[in-house]
Amino acid sequence: MTDNRPVALISGGSRGIGRATVLKLAADGYDISFCFRSQREAAEVLAKEAEVLGARVLHRGVDVTDAAAVRGWVAETEKDLGPIETAVTSAGITRDKALVMMSDDEWSSVLSTNLDGVFHVCRAVTFAMMKRRRGNIVNISSVAGVYGNATQTNYAASKAGINGFSRSLAKEVGRYGIRVNSVAPGFVDTDMVAAVSERVRGEALADVALGRMGTADEVAELVAFLASERAGYITGSVVQIDGGIAL
Numbered sequence: 001m002t003d004n005r006p007v008a009l010i011s012g013g014s015r016g017i018g019r020a021t022v023l024k025l026a027a028d029g030y031d032i033s034f035c036f037r038s039q040r041e042a043a044e045v046l047a048k049e050a051e052v053l054g055a056r057v058l059h060r061g062v063d064v065t066d067a068a069a070v071r072g073w074v075a076e077t078e079k080d081l082g083p084i085e086t087a088v089t090s091a092g093i094t095r096d097k098a099l100v101m102m103s104d105d106e107w108s109s110v111l112s113t114n115l116d117g118v119f120h121v122c123r124a125v126t127f128a129m130m131k132r133r134r135g136n137i138v139n140i141s142s143v144a145g146v147y148g149n150a151t152q153t154n155y156a157a158s159k160a161g162i163n164g165f166s167r168s169l170a171k172e173v174g175r176y177g178i179r180v181n182s183v184a185p186g187f188v189d190t191d192m193v194a195a196v197s198e199r200v201r202g203e204a205l206a207d208v209a210l211g212r213m214g215t216a217d218e219v220a221e222l223v224a225f226l227a228s229e230r231a232g233y234i235t236g237s238v239v240q241i242d243g244g245i246a247l
């Protein structure tokens with residue numbers, strides 16, 4: 001354990017892509033602050049795994065739709081671990097439904113978690129990064145936000161929103177040396193996809209050139225690259241990691 005490890009803050013870190021990112025960044029030498037919504041046990045197991053990799057770890061149950069809770073989590077992270085070098089927003093949900101059947105709640109819960117959540121986290125971390133004139137943000141989007149997907153008007157709108165948000169913020173803060181990118185995964189083997197029926201999964205896989213789902217670890221590798229100095233000239237990009245889903 002050292003005092004000078006950079007700090008990474010990850011929303012939705014308890015499971016899936018967020019979880020893999022926590023472990024990858026801990027292995028790469030970051031201290032870690034992550035949040036989750038409800039699965040405290042999964043979060044505690046993960047925190048221990050990241051500590052074994054040498055990271056100091058702070059984890060909190062924070063709903064990203066709650067702006068005040070996000071501000072509190074970011075402030076606590078800065079106080080306990082130090083300035084945030086990298087923020088990754090992975091918290092996300094789906095509520096798939098044909099548009100004509102979609103309820104107000106199915107629309108607004110997806111928009112508020114996926115898009116307001118990104119707004120809340122990015123707003124809370126950016127001013128301190130501007131003052132330090134360093135830092136970077138990686139927002140997890142989706143290929144659905146690029147190409148659209150039937151029964152996902154809510155989800156695709158939130159993810160297309162993230163892409164526009166990230167590009168705009170990249171333009172806004174580039175002069176402060178801050179980079180902002182989004183990662184757009186295709187079909188990744190996590191709980192989110194496990195909820196989809198086997199038939200739909202089979203149909204989706206038929207469009208993937210590599211013929212398989214991606215893994216959360218593969219996405220975490222890309223996130224870690226974008227967060228690192230190796231990606232020092234990459235900003236405002238929407239980087240797809242999708243096994244060739246739209247070729």
Ligand code: NAP
Pocket residue numbers: 011012013014015016017018035036037038039040042062063064065089090091092093113140141142143184185186187188189190191192193
């Ligand atoms: P997942 O396995 O379902 O994990 C979702 C994570 O987000 C969990 O840690 C969950 O916390 C957290 N979360 C959900 N709502 C939250 C809220 N309101 N506040 C705080 N945390 C919240 O999902 P995943 O597949 O890893 O997806 C991660 C991101 O990648 C999402 O943004 C998703 O849209 C995107 N993505 C996934 C795929 C894919 O195929 N899996 C493809 C493209 C994009 P709890 O554990 O406490 O519930």
